[in-house]
Amino acid sequence: MVSQGPEPQLPYEIGKGYLTAEDAKIEAIIAPYREPLQKSMAETLCFSDASATKELPEGSLGSLITDILRNEMSLQSNSSIDICFLNHGGLRVEWPKGAITRSMVFELMPFENQLQVIQMNTTQVEGMLKLIAAKGGSPISGIRMEIENGQLKSWSVNGDPKKEKTLYNVLTSDYLVNGGDSYLLKHEGELKVIPENLKVRSGIEAAITRIHQEGKTLKPAKDGRIQKVTTP
Amino acid sequence: MEESRKLPRRNFLKAGLPILGMAFLPNSVWGESMKREKRLSILHTNDWHSRIDPFPVNDPKFPGMGGAARRSALINSIREEVGEVLLLDAGDIVQGTPYFNYYAGVPEIRLMNEMGYECATLGNHDFDNGIEGLKKLLRLAKFPFVNCNYDFGQTGLSEFVHKSVVIKKSGLRIGIVGVGIDLKPLLPAENILGINYNHPVELADNEAKRLRNEDKCDLVICLSHLGYEYSDGKVSDRVLASQTRYIDLIIGGHTHTFLEKPMQTANLEGRMVTINQVGWAGLRLGRINYLFSNINNTKSGPISQIEVFKKSIAI
Numbered sequence: 001m002v003s004q005g006p007e008p009q010l011p012y013e014i015g016k017g018y019l020t021a022e023d024a025k026i027e028a029i030i031a032p033y034r035e036p037l038q039k040s041m042a043e044t045l046c047f048s049d050a051s052a053t054k055e056l057p058e059g060s061l062g063s064l065i066t067d068i069l070r071n072e073m074s075l076q077s078n079s080s081i082d083i084c085f086l087n088h089g090g091l092r093v094e095w096p097k098g099a100i101t102r103s104m105v106f107e108l109m110p111f112e113n114q115l116q117v118i119q120m121n122t123t124q125v126e127g128m129l130k131l132i133a134a135k136g137g138s139p140i141s142g143i144r145m146e147i148e149n150g151q152l153k154s155w156s157v158n159g160d161p162k163k164e165k166t167l168y169n170v171l172t173s174d175y176l177v178n179g180g181d182s183y184l185l186k187h188e189g190e191l192k193v194i195p196e197n198l199k200v201r202s203g204i205e206a207a208i209t210r211i212h213q214e215g216k217t218l219k220p221a222k223d224g225r226i227q228k229v230t231t232p
Numbered sequence: 233m234e235e236s237r238k239l240p241r242r243n244f245l246k247a248g249l250p251i252l253g254m255a256f257l258p259n260s261v262w263g264e265s266m267k268r269e270k271r272l273s274i275l276h277t278n279d280w281h282s283r284i285d286p287f288p289v290n291d292p293k294f295p296g297m298g299g300a301a302r303r304s305a306l307i308n309s310i311r312e313e314v315g316e317v318l319l320l321d322a323g324d325i326v327q328g329t330p331y332f333n334y335y336a337g338v339p340e341i342r343l344m345n346e347m348g349y350e351c352a353t354l355g356n357h358d359f360d361n362g363i364e365g366l367k368k369l370l371r372l373a374k375f376p377f378v379n380c381n382y383d384f385g386q387t388g389l390s391e392f393v394h395k396s397v398v399i400k401k402s403g404l405r406i407g408i409v410g411v412g413i414d415l416k417p418l419l420p421a422e423n424i425l426g427i428n429y430n431h432p433v434e435l436a437d438n439e440a441k442r443l444r445n446e447d448k449c450d451l452v453i454c455l456s457h458l459g460y461e462y463s464d465g466k467v468s469d470r471v472l473a474s475q476t477r478y479i480d481l482i483i484g485g486h487t488h489t490f491l492e493k494p495m496q497t498a499n500l501e502g503r504m505v506t507i508n509q510v511g512w513a514g515l516r517l518g519r520i521n522y523l524f525s526n527i528n529n530t531k532s533g534p535i536s537q538i539e540v541f542k543k544s545i546a547i
Binding site for chain 2: 037097
């Protein structure tokens with residue numbers, strides 16, 4: 001039998017936050033690794049008017065990143081990129097309002113994945129959007145779509161509901177092209193690697209650096225590009 | 233000999249489960265008659281994801297929170313309070329900050345060595361630099377890694393990764409087995425060449441049975457990187473708990489689930505298995521206290537008190 005004894009006393013309140021000291025031994029191990037990176041990583045690349053957050057079916061972060069990548073790669077490849085598509089789980093942190101540093105770009109996209117472009121016909125794009133609908137949404141640019149009960153209800157590319165274009169350039173990562181995120185992208189389109197050997201992270205850095213150099217800021221917002229609807 | 237009673241604190245297990253006493257009693261409270269009680273505090277993290285520094289102060293979700301130096305200070309303060317602890321991690325130690333891009337996981341493992349981690353399992357991101365990249369980290373680690381459901385074939389990883397380990401602590405024998413998620417849908421094929429995934433449930437329970445019956449463990453823990461729960465019924469910590477007989481506690485990861493308290497799931501014998509997971513990035517430290525009673529030669533237990541620190545490492 002166990003005697004009850006007094007209530008255990010914790011030295012702090014659970015749920016109230018607890019300011020711990022920093023372990024100096026640990027800090028001493030970190031410092032030589034942190035210092036060589038600090039200057040480069042703390043560099044401000046751009047400013048954002050608002051915080052950018054991860055949400056489904058559509059989040060301001062996913063829309064921002066796919067929009068700026070689509071624009072940047074259209075400029076760099078001197079061709080029209082119709083759609084940019086990344087996976088929700090691949091964007092690893094949210095971005096704050098204010099200064100966006102190089103470290104934040106690394107933390108958002110820490111992976112070494114590369115940008116790739118696939119040419120897809122209308123049927124193939126629709127197949128991709130059906131998988132996105134089943135997943136409950138995704139970061140995507142160039143598309144407006146409605147999802148009902150996990151099914152694709154309607155969609156359009158860049159304001160063209162008739163989808164008369166025969167081939168679309170879809171910008172995404174080699175991770176998705178190669179079957180990542182449980183084969184989210186079951187593409188049958190033709191693979192075009194443009195530009196070669198450009199990491200997704202480098203594409204994002206180039207995009208926001210250009211925006212900043214043009215004297216502009218990031219304007220993350222949800223614009224209703226992916227909507228969940230219910231038929232009454 | 234067990235006595236159920238309600239405890240008012242919300243961080244205690246709800247009534248209906250045997251609550252055997254307090255784990256925080258100062259030593260002076262324990263009289264001579266209490267000498268047959270053994271206490272164990274398990275501290276755990278999962279999905280560090282190379283979060284060595286705190287999040288930026290303007291981060292939308294976790295402003296100024298986390299950081300390895302504070303994580304360590306908190307662990308040390310608990311050591312001062314209770315003496316020995318058992319410090320564990322459930323995988324995805326690396327990938328997520330520039331530290332990993334530039335240093336390939338070396339500082340993370342050095343920090344875990346210094347903090348006194350005693351065992352960890354492998355997460356999918358621990359394979360992000362391939363098998364050779366992982367081996368470099370496993371060579372550096374001063375603590376064992378466990379996994380029983382990856383067949384490492386000729387990769388050489390079985391030299392570093394054990395199916396299970398037994399750790400002697402506070403006069404107890406603690407068995408720790410590890411399980412991991414199917415890597416194939418998550419990683420490029422070349423990163424995991426030669427590794428075969430096996431379904432974890434039966435393998436983990438066989439290993440747990442051996443730990444309990446042959447190695448005479450007082451407690452069997454499973455470090456899991458399967459994920460807490462999936463809507464499509466894919467194998468998870470909940471599934472593992474409900475379909476096994478010999479595991480007492482599952483410390484999980486992968487789904488970055490911030491459980492508000494450790495969860496209980498009945499196993500095949502109807503006994504409750506405890507599952508805990510503390511989100512990611514070292515933002516919280518999990519803490520589970522056990523009290524083992526051997527009075528009158530009856531072993532009762534194991535769970536005395538369970539709690540999770542919420543926002544414990546915040547500014």
